[in-house]
Amino acid sequence: MKGIFLNRIKLMFVFGTRPEAIKLSPLILQAHARNNKFETVAIATAQHRAMMDDVLSAFGIKPDADMNIMTPGQTLFMLTSRILSGMEKIMEQFQPDVVVVQGDTATAYTASLAGYYARKKVAHVEAGLRTGNKWAPFPEEIYRKMISSIADYHFAPTETSRQNLLKENYPDSAIHVTGNTVIDALLWMEERLRGAPCPLEDFAPVLERYKRLVLITGHRRENFGEPFLRICTALREMAMKNPDVCFAYPVHLNPNVQKPVHAILEGIGNFFLLPPLSYPDFVWMMRKSCLIISDSGGVQEEAPALSKPVLVTRRISERPEAIEAGVIKLVGDDTEKIIYESQRLLDDPAYYKSMARGISPYGDGRASERILDILSGSLKVS
Numbered sequence: 001m002k003g004i005f006l007n008r009i010k011l012m013f014v015f016g017t018r019p020e021a022i023k024l025s026p027l028i029l030q031a032h033a034r035n036n037k038f039e040t041v042a043i044a045t046a047q048h049r050a051m052m053d054d055v056l057s058a059f060g061i062k063p064d065a066d067m068n069i070m071t072p073g074q075t076l077f078m079l080t081s082r083i084l085s086g087m088e089k090i091m092e093q094f095q096p097d098v099v100v101v102q103g104d105t106a107t108a109y110t111a112s113l114a115g116y117y118a119r120k121k122v123a124h125v126e127a128g129l130r131t132g133n134k135w136a137p138f139p140e141e142i143y144r145k146m147i148s149s150i151a152d153y154h155f156a157p158t159e160t161s162r163q164n165l166l167k168e169n170y171p172d173s174a175i176h177v178t179g180n181t182v183i184d185a186l187l188w189m190e191e192r193l194r195g196a197p198c199p200l201e202d203f204a205p206v207l208e209r210y211k212r213l214v215l216i217t218g219h220r221r222e223n224f225g226e227p228f229l230r231i232c233t234a235l236r237e238m239a240m241k242n243p244d245v246c247f248a249y250p251v252h253l254n255p256n257v258q259k260p261v262h263a264i265l266e267g268i269g270n271f272f273l274l275p276p277l278s279y280p281d282f283v284w285m286m287r288k289s290c291l292i293i294s295d296s297g298g299v300q301e302e303a304p305a306l307s308k309p310v311l312v313t314r315r316i317s318e319r320p321e322a323i324e325a326g327v328i329k330l331v332g333d334d335t336e337k338i339i340y341e342s343q344r345l346l347d348d349p350a351y352y353k354s355m356a357r358g359i360s361p362y363g364d365g366r367a368s369e370r371i372l373d374i375l376s377g378s379l380k381v382s
């Protein structure tokens with residue numbers, strides 16, 4: 001079969017964490033489907049182990065190489081140096097035409113640097129997000145800026161992110177507004193879940209006992225320590241004030257998250273601490289929920305498309321579009337504010353309706369298609 005595909009473009013997709021796997025999966029699947037144009041290599045750094053594996057099995061993707069670098073409690077120093085040194089052999093072995101990275105993680109940054117060292121073209125998916133504050137999100141803001149300075153293709157999800165790149169003098173011709181591939185992933189998964197009952201066997205009977213579900217996630221490094229304690233205190237108060245509401249928190253595996261969450265939130269009758277959910281299960285839970293409280297980047301993008309209000313437990317966000325549209329709201333780590341805003345959304349139907357409007361500022365489900373059209377149109381491989 002291989003012999004009939006002459007002059008294909010070899011795309012190397014590098015991912016390591018849960019969100020990168022979710023956001024690159026639709027692109028990898030589409031590149032596979034266009035195998036007359038593209039040869040696809042999928043490299044897993046496995047910066048996350050279980051959380052990345054869950055996503056790959058949901059999308060049916062098998063990496064061509066797995067660097068297996070995760071260690072419990074890894075530091076940023078360990079992470080970046082281990083990925084970068086591992087990438088040398090990967091570049092030599094696979095010789096890509098383009099290295100495709102997504103977002104703002106240690107994997108994305110080091111893989112883009114590896115692509116540069118190997119003198120390959122680098123494509124950045126989800127380019128141009130900025131807060132302007134190098135400490136928030138930490139270290140993602142700086143990773144994003146460094147990836148931009150390396151990338152040959154900037155695939156910006158929105159016009160705002162395009163403008164951010166223009167302000168930093170990146171050439172207009174290299175910036176393409178495509179939407180965010182997370183919406184491709186979400187719509188793909190929603191289609192498969194249509195009408196499905198609760199996939200969480202043990203949790204299904206629990207859910208039936210409650211009228212409403214509040215879904216929670218949290219993992220940002222800048223919230224570790226005191227901010228996390230303030231957020232968890234607000235969540236505990238909310239659960240105690242609203243015994244008829246189910247609060248479910250699939251807890252991120254980072255030990256800096258596990259410890260405070262279990263210490264403050266265990267043992268409350270209507271508060272359920274769950275392991276991280278597979279992507280299909282989490283999408284099902286988002287659809288079932290009435291309110292999401294989260295500091296996640298991906299959740300801020302997905303929830304508006306599902307008409308779910310999000311209270312964002314961050315002081316600043318690089319995703320201003322949904323805030324400006326009034327469908328998500330920043331509440332920071334202020335205990336009183338989190339309680340006030342959540343209670344208002346639970347008690348005031350008109351206010352709730354104003355935030356649950358079903359608009360999708362981050363895409364229409366066709367971002368992967370646009371990205372591959374641009375790559376196939378602009379690259380000639382001899």
Ligand code: UD1
Pocket residue numbers: 017018019047048049050051052070071072073074076079104105106107139140219253254255
């Ligand atoms: C990472 C990214 C962050 C992204 C987040 C998504 C960096 C520096 N951080 O943060 O940008 O928003 O992923 O979730 O790139 N762990 C497990 N099993 C797993 C995953 C994690 O046990 O499957 C534990 C390990 O102890 C690991 C720790 O979590 O050492 C931290 O993982 P790491 O990827 O370094 O940081 P995150 O906080 O997950």
Ligand code: UDP
Pocket residue numbers: 018019022182217219250275276277278279280282283295296297298299302
């Ligand atoms: N997600 C998931 N299971 C969970 C929690 C989140 O599959 O238990 C998905 C969520 O739908 C989103 C992505 O993981 O697509 C967000 O990942 P995370 O919050 O870890 O990282 P961030 O987006 O903040 O970088």
